[in-house]
Amino acid sequence: MKSVIIIGGGASVQIGTKLDLWNKIQGLEIWSLNSVYKCIPYLPTAQFWVDVDFFKHDIVDLQALYNKGVKLVSKEHVRMVGLKGVIEQWPTSREIDKYYGKEAISKHMIYYGRMGLCGMFALSYAIANGYDRIFLLGYDIGSTSLNNKITHWYQEDMKDKNIYSTGAGKPEVYLQSHNDGQTNPFVEDFGVYAKETDIQIFNISLASNINYFPKLSYTDFLEIINANVT
Numbered sequence: 625m626k627s628v629i630i631i632g633g634g635a636s637v638q639i640g641t642k643l644d645l646w647n648k649i650q651g652l653e654i655w656s657l658n659s660v661y662k663c664i665p666y667l668p669t670a671q672f673w674v675d676v677d678f679f680k681h682d683i684v685d686l687q688a689l690y691n692k693g694v695k696l697v698s699k700e701h702v703r704m705v706g707l708k709g710v711i712e713q714w715p716t717s718r719e720i721d722k723y724y725g726k727e728a729i730s731k732h733m734i735y736y737g738r739m740g741l742c743g744m745f746a747l748s749y750a751i752a753n754g755y756d757r758i759f760l761l762g763y764d765i766g767s768t769s770l771n772n773k774i775t776h777w778y779q780e781d782m783k784d785k786n787i788y789s790t791g792a793g794k795p796e797v798y799l800q801s802h803n804d805g806q807t808n809p810f811v812e813d814f815g816v817y818a819k820e821t822d823i824q825i826f827n828i829s830l831a832s833n834i835n836y837f838p839k840l841s842y843t844d845f846l847e848i849i850n851a852n853v854t
Contacts, residue, residue, distance in 0.1 A: 766798025
């Protein structure tokens, strides 16, 4: 199987780090979303983002990643048009009828949902590139309630690591303050991926607000990884 581990910022990753996550997945194909690359102890295989403000904030570090052999993949943007030899850039759409699944590369269009999420961009890209077993880490979409301000696993390190984030510590970005903290209804856009019945997509977050994929605990996830490595 062609497998990839995609790591987002959701706080649930903290559970994995207490179980020696980084050592146990080292050497596997790992994709970093946004600022995750600053917080893992080795280089990711690829680095993804969709926010041009993130690019402007991290441009020096992103160049360093490229120089070290990390693949850079982003939403297409006019500010990056001169960097297409360095950054693999793709046209994107928030419209559900522009989700092309495995044909997205040939259609030259990557779907990333109405919320414009980097996590959806990377997941669409993985499916389009033939990955048939995808592990999603840190795909929490906020926290368990509006009172829980711990939304990202690297929140305490944001100042020291100069991390740019528009959602860290802000559950209201993902949960509706006017509707008793219900999850943003646009999360339902993840449901489109569940139609890919020949692709295994696992959500490694039991508390995730995304309920369209099988959820695994970190213990179960690491057992799968260990079985495949050994």
